[in-house]
Amino acid sequence: MSINSTKPLPFTKKQIGEIVKNYPTPFYIYDEEGMLKNVRKFLKAFSILPGFKEYFAVKATPNPFIMKLLKKEGLGADCSSFPELLLAQCVGITGEDVMFTSNDTPAREYIKAKEMGAIINVDDISHLAFLEKNAGLPDLICFRYNPGPLRGGNIIIGDPKEAKYGFTKEQLFEGYALCKKKGVKRFGLHTMIVSNELQIEEFQKTAQMLFGLVIEIHKRTGINLEFVNLGGGIGIPYKPEQKAVDYDKVAQGIKVLYEQMIVKNQHHPLKIYLECGRVITGPYGFLVTTTLHLKHIYKDYVGVDACMANLMRPAIYGAYHHITVLGKEKMPCKKMYDVTGSLCENNDKFAINRKLPEIAQGDILVIHDVGAHGHAMGFQYNGKLRSAELLLRGHGTVVQIRRQETPDDYFSTLDFKKMQAFR
Numbered sequence: 001m002s003i004n005s006t007k008p009l010p011f012t013k014k015q016i017g018e019i020v021k022n023y024p025t026p027f028y029i030y031d032e033e034g035m036l037k038n039v040r041k042f043l044k045a046f047s048i049l050p051g052f053k054e055y056f057a058v059k060a061t062p063n064p065f066i067m068k069l070l071k072k073e074g075l076g077a078d079c080s081s082f083p084e085l086l087l088a089q090c091v092g093i094t095g096e097d098v099m100f101t102s103n104d105t106p107a108r109e110y111i112k113a114k115e116m117g118a119i120i121n122v123d124d125i126s127h128l129a130f131l132e133k134n135a136g137l138p139d140l141i142c143f144r145y146n147p148g149p150l151r152g153g154n155i156i157i158g159d160p161k162e163a164k165y166g167f168t169k170e171q172l173f174e175g176y177a178l179c180k181k182k183g184v185k186r187f188g189l190h191t192m193i194v195s196n197e198l199q200i201e202e203f204q205k206t207a208q209m210l211f212g213l214v215i216e217i218h219k220r221t222g223i224n225l226e227f228v229n230l231g232g233g234i235g236i237p238y239k240p241e242q243k244a245v246d247y248d249k250v251a252q253g254i255k256v257l258y259e260q261m262i263v264k265n266q267h268h269p270l271k272i273y274l275e276c277g278r279v280i281t282g283p284y285g286f287l288v289t290t291t292l293h294l295k296h297i298y299k300d301y302v303g304v305d306a307c308m309a310n311l312m313r314p315a316i317y318g319a320y321h322h323i324t325v326l327g328k329e330k331m332p333c334k335k336m337y338d339v340t341g342s343l344c345e346n347n348d349k350f351a352i353n354r355k356l357p358e359i360a361q362g363d364i365l366v367i368h369d370v371g372a373h374g375h376a377m378g379f380q381y382n383g384k385l386r387s388a389e390l391l392l393r394g395h396g397t398v399v400q401i402r403r404q405e406t407p408d409d410y411f412s413t414l415d416f417k418k419m420q421a422f423r
């Protein structure tokens with residue numbers, strides 16, 4: 001019989017027992033030491049690539065405390081909206097340390113990105129006239145490429161030819177030529193093909209595709225690109241039997257292609273950027289939740305005080321998130337449960353048919369690998385309130401980096417006085 005947890009935790013049951021005295025469950029807790037150790041390993045591996053920079057995908061964990069820690073390590077910010085640009089600005093990430101990648105972009109977002117001196121990554125050729133009219137063309141511009149039928153995608157991001165993002169190949173040539181004519185001086189190229197990808201060959205395929213384009217773009221337009229941004233999408237081992245991506249292997253594979261394609265064709269130096277989110281914060285966030293009810297009908301249910309409004313990935317992607325029953329790590333997984341929240345949606349389940357140790361009311365469950373695209377995807381349907389975010393620092397200290405929402409937050413966009421006078 002299997003044992004409950006083969007995934008390590010950065011805290012003990014005793015520590016969580018102390019933390020819940022001040023911060024009621026459900027809450028997110030991030031492991032600062034683990035996160036920073038990983039970031040340093042990531043940067044060391046990719047530093048073999050010319051001009052390497054990682055632009056942390058803010059959408060993964062849009063918390064300024066986390067962003068401040070990452071900035072200190074040298075990471076920039078990949079922003080996709082006005083509020084994300086404001087977040088970057090408030091932690092002091094500005095200028096070309098910001099990459100602005102959006103789609104269907106409103107004018108004020110282009111204006112703000114331009115004001116901040118961010119690298120604007122344009123999603124469509126028609127946006128060039130829109131950007132010029134509303135914000136003016138910048139000196140440095142980047143285009144997002146969608147290879148369409150030339151590449152397969154993967155489950156989260158989908159098939160490129162069905163995806164709404166980016167320029168076609170022909171549009172790239174046209175766009176670069178047009179911008180050159182209009183006086184734009186510096187150019188970059190971006191793509192984002194896969195998401196949560198564990199196969200390192202996929203990153204090599206992306207590098208090969210973009211390096212090939214760098215050569216072609218030069219032939220067709222005379223432009224020497226300054227950088228390529230290979231996007232995010234490095235996956236994490238959500239399941240205990242999966243293996244983490246070896247950063248060194250990914251970086252070395254890209255480096256070999258760089259020598260073969262970029263150096264050989266005299267396009268060196270070309271800077272290499274990434275904009276990963278998941279692999280930077282994902283494994284270092286945990287959702288801590290308490291068992292409220294045990295229900296036995298046609299199946300056995302464990303009802304916890306978190307719900308899909310706190311973590312939506314299992315419901316929308318069928319994503320696996322490992323669960324540890326705190327203090328029962330060594331107990332045999334004798335029972336099969338669905339672990340559910342309280343939302344009036346039957347897909348509000350953190351796990352379906354999951355073998356776990358016998359659970360009792362009050363048991364604390366830890367849901368793993370929620371540091372990226374976890375709290376960030378939270379919502380308020382059914383009047384559910386977003387949970388707090390805590391940071392576990394060295395020596396076991398805890399800092400609240402976002403408080404729990406209250407009913408006042410939920411009602412803050414409503415004018416009750418106006419409603420009372422309303423006939």
Ligand SMILES: Cc1ncc(COP(=O)(O)O)c(C=O)c1O
Binds near residue numbers: 059192277
């Ligand atoms: C344009 C873009 N860049 C980067 C990312 C980050 O992806 P990941 O967190 O999987 O690395 C995303 C994720 O949705 C994205 O849409």
